[in-house]
Amino acid sequence: MWRNSATVSFSSKLLSYSSSSANPNYFHYASAFSIFSPNGVVDQALSPSHQRFYCSSAVPSPSPSSGSVIKLGFLANKSDAYLPLSLKARDAVQLARHYGRCYWELSKARLSMLVVATSGTGYVLGSGNAVDLAGLCYTCAGTMMVAASANSLNQVFEINNDAKMKRTRLRPLPSGRIAIPHAVTWASSVGFAGTALLACKANMLAAGLAASNLVLYAFVYTPLKQVHPVNTWVGAVVGAIPPLLGWAAASGQISLNGLILPAALYFWQIPHFMALAYLCRDDYAAGGYRMFSLADASGRRTAAVAFRNCLYLIPLGFIAYDWGVASGWFCVESSVITLAISAAAFSFYRDRTTQKARRMFHASLLYLPVFMSGLLFHRLSDNPQCLAENPNRIIELPSFPEAVTESEEDDQKKKVRYVTAVPQRRAPVAYASIAPFPFLPVPSYVDQ
Numbered sequence: 211m212w213r214n215s216a217t218v219s220f221s222s223k224l225l226s227y228s229s230s231s232a233n234p235n236y237f238h239y240a241s242a243f244s245i246f247s248p249n250g251v252v253d254q255a256l257s258p259s260h261q262r263f264y265c266s267s268a269v270p271s272p273s274p275s276s277g278s279v280i281k282l283g284f285l286a287n288k289s290d291a292y293l294p295l296s297l298k299a300r301d302a303v304q305l306a307r308h309y310g311r312c313y314w315e316l317s318k319a320r321l322s323m324l325v326v327a328t329s330g331t332g333y334v335l336g337s338g339n340a341v342d343l344a345g346l347c348y349t350c351a352g353t354m355m356v357a358a359s360a361n362s363l364n365q366v367f368e369i370n371n372d373a374k375m376k377r378t379r380l381r382p383l384p385s386g387r388i389a390i391p392h393a394v395t396w397a398s399s400v401g402f403a404g405t406a407l408l409a410c411k412a413n414m415l416a417a418g419l420a421a422s423n424l425v426l427y428a429f430v431y432t433p434l435k436q437v438h439p440v441n442t443w444v445g446a447v448v449g450a451i452p453p454l455l456g457w458a459a460a461s462g463q464i465s466l467n468g469l470i471l472p473a474a475l476y477f478w479q480i481p482h483f484m485a486l487a488y489l490c491r492d493d494y495a496a497g498g499y500r501m502f503s504l505a506d507a508s509g510r511r512t513a514a515v516a517f518r519n520c521l522y523l524i525p526l527g528f529i530a531y532d533w534g535v536a537s538g539w540f541c542v543e544s545s546v547i548t549l550a551i552s553a554a555a556f557s558f559y560r561d562r563t564t565q566k567a568r569r570m571f572h573a574s575l576l577y578l579p580v581f582m583s584g585l586l587f588h589r590l591s592d593n594p595q596c597l598a599e600n601p602n603r604i605i606e607l608p609s610f611p612e613a614v615t616e617s618e619e620d621d622q623k624k625k626v627r628y629v630t631a632v633p634q635r636r637a638p639v640a641y642a643s644i645a646p647f648p649f650l651p652v653p654s655y656v657d658q
């Protein structure tokens with residue numbers, strides 16, 4: 211049914227809003243709905259306000275009597291049936307694009323990719339000598355899916371707050387491009403699929419960490435943002451879990467060495483989010499969030515907290531070196547970049563201007579990729595803790611003479627102890643002889 215004139219004038223407003231808004235694609239999105247609207251009714255999943263949003267359509271009216279007014283209304287069902295196939299295909303493509311874009315934005319895809327990078331780095335660090343590429347891909351895919359789910363749920367819960375903030379008001383939910391049930395369906399399916407993938411292709415520890423992190427982010431951190439400034443610290447824990455997840459997926463355990471990257475992420479997030487919350491104070495206040503910077507008019511405490519957490523980053527390079535995770539070069543590199551971010555934070559502490567806060571924010575943006583790539587580049591692949599105790603990695607153990615003399619069980623235990631105490635490089639033959647048969651006793655190729 212074509213809309214009456216009252217609706218048409220409303221739609222005209224929408225049309226002018228759409229054309230002046232940052233999102234000209236609304237026309238396309240609206241037309242895309244027509245293929246799922248055989249009765250001229252826009253997607254029933256949409257709330258009334260969202261349905262109204264989609265009333266404007268750029269699809270040329272199939273009815274000759276409709277004139278320019280009809281271009282703003284729904285497509286009629288009968289004429290829809292006669293649309294050429296190419297038009298329907300085009301609409302299908304537009305629909306896919308529309309939802310693809312909504313899913314991308316709901317997932318905060320760039321943030322999720324950063325999360326995947328941290329998880330992937332954790333996986334490589336926890337892998338020891340041989341990185342299982344398939345395992346790495348599964349872990350990254352699973353992390354991406356669970357992170358996308360967590361971010362989508364975060365937006366579902368914050369729809370009203372996001373609508374009040376400049377930074378977030380054009381997100382899919384507040385801008386009405388997708389309905390809440392649809393977003394929830396997307397979030398739950400991708401969350402379950404990601405957790406299942408991690409459980410089946412990595413291990414239950416990794417899957418459990420991912421699922422708990424989703425709960426921590428969506429159901430603890432998200433509501434806490436409106437309750438107490440401590441939210442930033444809880445958020446820092448959320449950001450620190452993915453590298454641990456990666457390490458656990460590769461090594462099957464959580465060990466002390468595996469905590470270095472999570473610690474870096476935890477401390478790094480504090481100056482990062484302090485700078486962001488300081489720069490967007492007004493926006494956060496409008497959104498109804500209780501950020502630390504809002505109760506600190508002078509910004510002095512915000513800057514002090516940021517600076518203090520930068521200082522906590524300083525020993526991490528040395529710890530990585532001392533614990534055998536990375537070479538001495540990493541220790542040097544890490545110290546240099548940590549001093550740089552600390553200097554930016556100190557400069558913000560001394561002179562609390564927007565410019566200094568922005569500089570600290572940019573320093574934090576640089577810090578993380580440099581730290582992670584340095585850690586990867588200078589990692590020591592015979593790092594003891596990622597080899598020990600993981601039954602899947604028993605083939606990674608070096609052979610040594612006294613191990614072949616006792617029972618098989620004692621033998622294995624001894625080797626684990628040996629590797630933990632004295633990491634060594636193995637002769638290449640160790641791989642060749644047992645790689646396809648990890649359940650067989652390790653052959654001895656040492657002269658007896």
Ligand SMILES: CC(C)=CCC/C(C)=C/CC/C(C)=C/COP(=O)(O)OP(=O)(O)O
Pocket residue numbers: 325353356357360361364420423424427445446448449452
């Ligand atoms: C495996 C798994 C579940 C990983 C999840 C990792 C994750 C989502 C990390 C984000 C950490 C964080 C505090 C982001 C800010 O959210 P915000 O709500 O303050 O951002 P916003 O204001 O832009 O919405």
